[in-house]
Amino acid sequence: MYVTVKGGQKAIDAAHRLLDKVRRGDRKLKKISAEQIHSQLGLAVDRVQAEGALYAPELSAAAVGQAMGDLTEAVFLVRAYRTTLRRFGFSEPLETEKLECSRRISAAFKDLPGGQILGPTFDYTHRLLKPYAAETEPDSGDVRLQHYDGHELTPVNNDAAVDVNCQVSSGSPAEPFGAAKEFSSLDESGETASSESAMTLPEAGTQLKETINDIDSILIAEGLMESDQPEGGPLGDLTRAPADFPMDRPMRLQSLARADEGFILSLAYSCLRGYGSGHPFVTSLKIGKAEVSFTVPELDFPVTIGRIELTECRTSNRFFTPKGGQPKFTRGYALCFGRNERKAISMAVVDRALRYKELNEQLKGPAQDEEFVISHSDNVEAAGFVSHLKLPHHVDFQAELELLKHIQKTFQAGPETAEQSASPEAVKSKN
Amino acid sequence: MTTEEIKRSQMMRAFNLGDTNLLISCLDDLGGIPDLELLREPETGLIMVRGRLGGTGAPFNLGEMLVTRCTVTLEGHIGHGFKLGDDPQGAFLAAAADAMSQCEFLSQSLEEIASILENDLKQRTKLEALETSQTKVDFFTLVRGEDNAS
Incomplete structure (x- = not known):
């Protein structure tokens, strides 16, 4: 039985008008502009850029405003917008060693080349909530x-x-x-x-502006750490082909770069608590700006087309002895748009955990299972499927209700017949 | 890449990254933009940004960036311009500057403009670097004095 449900249009229009009103908030207060969101709520904007898999600060700021600060909704808006755009091509791979860093730390080495640069960090703050209005403005002007x-x-x-x-x-x-x-x-x-x-x-x-060798490149040169995987087969692209398992590491990293921070954070935490590949060292954590080069099809040489902010994390993990080789530190890697260091550290931990087969490790937890991790990490997909539960299921529910009533009736008829009719086979035959 | 290509690529970098208002004022000083033909109107689209596994290994697709591109011709010279984000005016000006830089009678002036933009960029990154450099940790070691205790 299929029942057409009509009559929602008026209510929907009114709901959207009300949404606009609520979004605007108290009209005695000034409306916040996208520029203000971009400039003063930058980390929210950066999270939307990373999970939206689109580097577009102004647009992402507008999305945060339109979504009333619901970042998952903002990510959805950005993802929907990008589907309307043409793709011009692929950049040259970024040279993250040349990142112009606003932050660069290592938890593995005190004296890393170029020094420990804290940058604007929440670390070492006392997390004491200050009444926002009472906060003094930092020096402006000079x-x-x-x-x-x-x-x-x-x-x-x-x-x-x-x-x-x-x-x-x-x-x-x-x-x-x-x-x-x-x-x-x-x-x-x-x-x-x-x-x-x-x-x-x-x-x-x-x-800060020079290329500073990362600590791991020194360890690699000394034969203490595994070297980077060289180019393999054709490079897959999640935005063009659906996820397929087993998945190679480049595809996994693309997926993790856009993954929900909360999900990846929890998985990384589970690894550290024993459900994965153990406790890594952060050999380098960097936030900085990199220039993006693109080879214009009409020209034969790459041209710098923009400068984007990124977070990169490299970890050093448990040794592995490759066939016919010496034991070496293994590595996890993370790169994402914007300033997202919690995400980047988590991503590097999960990247390493997902390599368990390649490194002959035991499966100890969900963070190592690529099908589990990759299939559930995208918050647009996850929110879409979970949110569908609130949409009308009136007919489906009616069917369940009828079935339950029928089963209860047979229960009243006597326990033996009830048991028979409640069994799945009996239900199937009834249907 | 030939030296000519390196030079053009460096100038295009300055036009693409440089401050649009500064570029406008520089071009105004030059007497504005000559009559150009638009080959490709400013168009907003995506470039897939790639990273490398571990930083130096095999490439992977990181995510896309929003860019505006534009292509113009001036006396047979084709100019390309790119700007981060949705910036039709900036992309047009960058393309115009690239085309102008290839015209013999304008190349010298455009080289100077590129150099002005380049210096402006350097100044900005230098300021950022300067502020950041103050957050560098200055470790010092405490002498515990066990050696003298006996």
């Missing part, structure tokens, strides 16, 4: 910076015209356009900044 060795640097006004005469200290790459040209100044005043006031970057600053 950014008076003090170098860690104590000497004060020339104040720099962020908005002011750019001083092109700044000294580029030795470590920086060669001038790209031949000898540095003297552009008298872009100062509105037309005055050339004197060499004293020109900002000279201390060495520590330039180091």
